[in-house]
Amino acid sequence: MTETMAADAPFAVSVRGVNMVFDGVHAVRDATFDLEKGRFLTILGPSGSGKTTLLRMIAGFGRPTSGEVFINGLAVGSVPPHKRSIGMVFQKLALFPHMTAAENVAFPLKMRRFDARSIPDRVQRYLDLVKLGKLGDRRIHELSGGQQQRVAIARALVFEPDLLLLDEPLAALDRKLREEMQLEFRRIQRELDVTTINVTHDQREALVVSDEIIVMDHGRIQQKARPEATYRQPKNAFVANFIGVTNFIEGAVASIDGEKIVFDRPGFAGRVGNGFRPAAGAAARGALRAEQIRIGSGREALGDVDTIFDGTVTDAIFEGERVVYEVSVKDLGETPLRVFDHDPVTHNQHDIGSSVALGWNVKDVLVFGD
Amino acid sequence: MRPSRTSYPLSWRLMDALEAIAAAVWPRSFSAAVPWLMLLPAVVLVGLLVLGLWDMADGSFRTLDTATFLPSDDYSLTNYHRAFTEKLFFTVASRSLIGSLIVTAVTLIFAFPYSYVMVRTRSTVLRKFLLIALFLPFFIGQVVRAYGWLIILGSQGMVNEALGLVGVSPIRLLYNYPAVLFGLVQYMLPFAVLMLAPALTAIPEEMESAAGSLGANWVRTFIHVVLPLAKPGFIGAGLVVMTLSLTDFAIPAILGGGSQDFIANAIYDQFFRTSDQGMGATLALLLVAVGSIMVGVVFALFGAGTLAIGRSK
Numbered sequence A: 001m002t003e004t005m006a007a008d009a010p011f012a013v014s015v016r017g018v019n020m021v022f023d024g025v026h027a028v029r030d031a032t033f034d035l036e037k038g039r040f041l042t043i044l045g046p047s048g049s050g051k052t053t054l055l056r057m058i059a060g061f062g063r064p065t066s067g068e069v070f071i072n073g074l075a076v077g078s079v080p081p082h083k084r085s086i087g088m089v090f091q092k093l094a095l096f097p098h099m100t101a102a103e104n105v106a107f108p109l110k111m112r113r114f115d116a117r118s119i120p121d122r123v124q125r126y127l128d129l130v131k132l133g134k135l136g137d138r139r140i141h142e143l144s145g146g147q148q149q150r151v152a153i154a155r156a157l158v159f160e161p162d163l164l165l166l167d168e169p170l171a172a173l174d175r176k177l178r179e180e181m182q183l184e185f186r187r188i189q190r191e192l193d194v195t196t197i198n199v200t201h202d203q204r205e206a207l208v209v210s211d212e213i214i215v216m217d218h219g220r221i222q223q224k225a226r227p228e229a230t231y232r233q234p235k236n237a238f239v240a241n242f243i244g245v246t247n248f249i250e251g252a253v254a255s256i257d258g259e260k261i262v263f264d265r266p267g268f269a270g271r272v273g274n275g276f277r278p279a280a281g282a283a284a285r286g287a288l289r290a291e292q293i294r295i296g297s298g299r300e301a302l303g304d305v306d307t308i309f310d311g312t313v314t315d316a317i318f319e320g321e322r323v324v325y326e327v328s329v330k331d332l333g334e335t336p337l338r339v340f341d342h343d344p345v346t347h348n349q350h351d352i353g354s355s356v357a358l359g360w361n362v363k364d365v366l367v368f369g370d
Numbered sequence B: 001m002r003p004s005r006t007s008y009p010l011s012w013r014l015m016d017a018l019e020a021i022a023a024a025v026w027p028r029s030f031s032a033a034v035p036w037l038m039l040l041p042a043v044v045l046v047g048l049l050v051l052g053l054w055d056m057a058d059g060s061f062r063t064l065d066t067a068t069f070l071p072s073d074d075y076s077l078t079n080y081h082r083a084f085t086e087k088l089f090f091t092v093a094s095r096s097l098i099g100s101l102i103v104t105a106v107t108l109i110f111a112f113p114y115s116y117v118m119v120r121t122r123s124t125v126l127r128k129f130l131l132i133a134l135f136l137p138f139f140i141g142q143v144v145r146a147y148g149w150l151i152i153l154g155s156q157g158m159v160n161e162a163l164g165l166v167g168v169s170p171i172r173l174l175y176n177y178p179a180v181l182f183g184l185v186q187y188m189l190p191f192a193v194l195m196l197a198p199a200l201t202a203i204p205e206e207m208e209s210a211a212g213s214l215g216a217n218w219v220r221t222f223i224h225v226v227l228p229l230a231k232p233g234f235i236g237a238g239l240v241v242m243t244l245s246l247t248d249f250a251i252p253a254i255l256g257g258g259s260q261d262f263i264a265n266a267i268y269d270q271f272f273r274t275s276d277q278g279m280g281a282t283l284a285l286l287l288v289a290v291g292s293i294m295v296g297v298v299f300a301l302f303g304a305g306t307l308a309i310g311r312s313k
């Protein structure tokens, strides 16, 4: 019973073949995806990849050049923003400086003609929710950056919109506050169970807060998947490179053995990534994450791995909880490999210039054609 | 080989010479005084104005001796008494005051959409067109423009001729109060637009998008967000329009045809027709006082708007 309900219930948001062209600039290309109710989706991509443009079209600012956006199953192409039930937190917050924090939060209630008697209580409830209960009478410029973020969130949520849109509202905060606010978003989103689309170019934020991640590049959706899948099964080299620290080893295909692709570099092989099935001789690149490489002063120190190469440490950066090495491996091309060493027990530092052995497993090398 | 002559161009040599002269006339050790020296011309100008005012204050207490046509030697408040009691002055003063208020209100209403479109339009062509249309009147000058209105609105002007074609007998469009106010609004519009535009530019467009996503249609966005945020611009523009139209001379003179005098026209008459310099000075000082009070009241009520000066806090 519930299953048929779920299947019949329309998606909170459906985007179908949406394009946006600004005189010559193709900002969003053929975007198509669905988002279920109550989910937290993050759109992740480099600067200029079309994230804001896509979000603004969902909010109703700027009509798609082609394609259609559906909210709760209804096409909203001709519905202006103020008639959509969408709360949006803008990149620069856009709080009203001539109002107090509480007035800012009350504003959407007044605009949406909520019963005047119910407004003060409701405003207070949402100020409490974002932990600003006592600061309602402050003017915006009397609040700290993090407090302003909270006002913006309360203002976007107070009228219980069907959809919450966040356009990198945390980008301007320092790292500690940003991480705190990310968890705060997650808590509020769970508490209210509101469908949320968040835009960011911070991959960590995307992994931490999201149910699902869309990776965009050059206006195109590269992959939509759960955070773990985005990380472990990137669909192409772009996604692999954008999320996490990834080494790319360039080469040509020597032979293919089922899922295993053997390179023309002796001893180096990988696993088919995203159905890439090249002919022998085709150019290919193996993607290998920095944390999937083990490092040791000799081969015997590496333990159970099926691929081993010798190299020389060219750089070692102490980052606290880990050491980042750059290791030049003669047999794998010019670019040194980046290796994370999380070894809080032995504190074995490898000095710059020392010879080391690197080891990993073939199944962790994803092979792409592009 | 000789180095190329352009490696040290003539203009640089000239600059060197000028700098050498400057250094001789104005030793480097005086350089701390330079900023103050640059302020000097402005200080002198304002100082002269104050001197003039002082002179007029002196004159305002002397009555005209009708026998000799010279100001009296003794001081009295007669001129001030006349200014406050004679009906003519009351009529002129209230006409100017009410006129300037009406002109201010109407001008601001017209100027707002103009600057809004100018600031917000995505079309650079339209923006350039609006800017040029704004500056064109400045090149023409006030008197010429007023004469232009005579040509258009006169009893044999274009409007009346057009009306004649459809069988309407000529209407008196000029030499009345509305004509003067109309001329003033038209004259003030560019000033108001120029004062409003920076205030509107300072409102982030995202502010309006935010209001939209929060449920405000454009009317309510305008009332609750744009208008309050543009307040400094309205105050600045309002003050400039109000003071300029309160003290205007040419438009009441030309479009009013002598029947619609403003304070400045009355002052002119006292100085150059009746030759009653004392009375002219009195009216002038009263005008300064009224203008200052109006500005003061606006400052006190709303703050100084875009005219506020000093480092922002």
Ligand SMILES: Nc1ncnc2c1ncn2[C@@H]1O[C@H](COP(=O)(O)OP(=O)(O)OP(=O)(O)O)[C@@H](O)[C@H]1O
Binding pocket: A022, A023, A025, A026, A027, A045, A046, A047, A048, A049, A050, A051, A052, A053, A054, A201
């Ligand atoms: N109004 C516009 N007119 C013309 N081009 C635009 C407009 N808005 C965006 N673009 C272009 O569209 C592309 C995508 O812009 P968008 O703002 O969506 O990027 P973004 O992914 O949000 O980037 P960022 O992370 O820097 O915010 C960019 O190349 C941008 O220059």
Ligand SMILES: [Mg+2]
Binding pocket: A051, A052, A053, A091, A168
């Ligand atoms: Mg953006």
